[in-house]
Amino acid sequence: xxxxxxxxxxxxxxxxxPVELRCNYSSSVSVYLFWYVQYPNQGLQLxxxxxxxxxxVESINGFExxxxxxxxxxxxxxxSVHISDTAEYFCAVSGGSGGFKTIFGAGTRLFVKA
Amino acid sequence: DGGITQSPKYLFRKEGQNVTLxxxxxxxxxxxxxxxxxxxxxxxxxxxxQIVNDFQKGDIAEGYSVSRExxxxxxxxxxSAQKNPTAFYLCATQNSDNQPQHFGDGTRLSIL
Numbered sequence: 001x002x003x004x005x006x007x008x009x010x011x012x013x014x015x016x017x018p019v020e021l022r023c024n025y026s027s028s029v030s031v032y033l034f035w036y037v038q039y040p041n042q043g044l045q046l047x048x049x050x051x052x053x054x055x056x057v058e059s060i061n062g063f064e065x066x067x068x069x070x071x072x073x074x075x076x077x078x079x080s081v082h083i084s085d086t087a088e089y090f091c092a093v094s095g096g097s098g099g100f101k102t103i104f105g106a107g108t109r110l111f112v113k114a
Numbered sequence: 115d116g117g118i119t120q121s122p123k124y125l126f127r128k129e130g131q132n133v134t135l136x137x138x139x140x141x142x143x144x145x146x147x148x149x150x151x152x153x154x155x156x157x158x159x160x161x162x163x164q165i166v167n168d169f170q171k172g173d174i175a176e177g178y179s180v181s182r183e184x185x186x187x188x189x190x191x192x193x194s195a196q197k198n199p200t201a202f203y204l205c206a207t208q209n210s211d212n213q214p215q216h217f218g219d220g221t222r223l224s225i226l
Contacts, residue, residue, distance in 0.1 A: 032212050036217075041202075041219075042219055043204055043206075043218050043219045044157075044204070044215075046214045046216075049214055090156065095211045095212060100145050100162075100208065102208070102215055104156050106154070106155065107156045
């Protein structure tokens, strides 16, 4: 069965500092990987996705994630965070043995301090 | 997401009462999902449907029921058998397994 582990439940960081949110997944076959962001009292919004091809994927607001097949990881990074990046971030996997179903990690709360 | 409408945004339930949460989509996606979100627990799958008139139980289906009579609609009923219904409920749609899910803005259910 597929699973997703987000290694940090909370990540406090100062504004303009770099950040990495860690995500590991388990699957015996190829899967699709996603990062979502959730602001308070809202639904999840797609941040970026890895389907195939280049292992480094980028979002329009400066986040990037790197697919590492050997380490089964899909960590999310940003070189310089803003106060507005404060939110909850979810790593997710679909495809493979799970088919249509998407498995979500427990989430990481990013708190950016001034 | 403008293509998925969840209503109401806030809902209160009395003891012994069934309540229904609405989810409507205009994205023409085949698959629809209901998740429950509790603080610190991420998303837990309640029910999902990949085609009209067919649906499957997720990980926490007890105390909930759904229907999928139309492609656009996937209502969730929280029955009186669900003893701890207070949570944030999210509806999502998906076009295929290699595409991301799209989410509504959620319904927050509380007990009176």
